[in-house]
Amino acid sequence: RPDFLQSERGMAEVPDVTLELLHGEIVRSLKELDGGNGVEQKLSRMGFRVGQSWIERLTKDRVRFKDELDVVKYICKEFWMSLFNKQIDNVRTNHQGV
Secondary structure, eight states: OOGGGBOTTSOBOOOHHHHHHHHHHHHHHHHHHHTTTTHHHHHHHHHHHHHHHHHHHHHTTSOOOOSHHHHHHHIIIIIHHHHHSSOOSOOOOOSSOO
């Protein structure tokens, strides 16, 4: 693989512009196929499926979460890094265990 596709963690990455072009083409295709009817709902369902698959893939070899706090910690530390390649900026709690 070319060097520009390697991340710090050794995983292959796609330049942001590629994903932006793909997203634009998906939106355009959905609008063209259905005449613009229900595009937002279809994109939402598609995003949900992609997110669900992604988190399942990332957590398949991990022990089960004990409680909601473990889930929030995982999302803020590992999942966020896998999405944005940077640490989360700001997290607040309601001081009720979550």
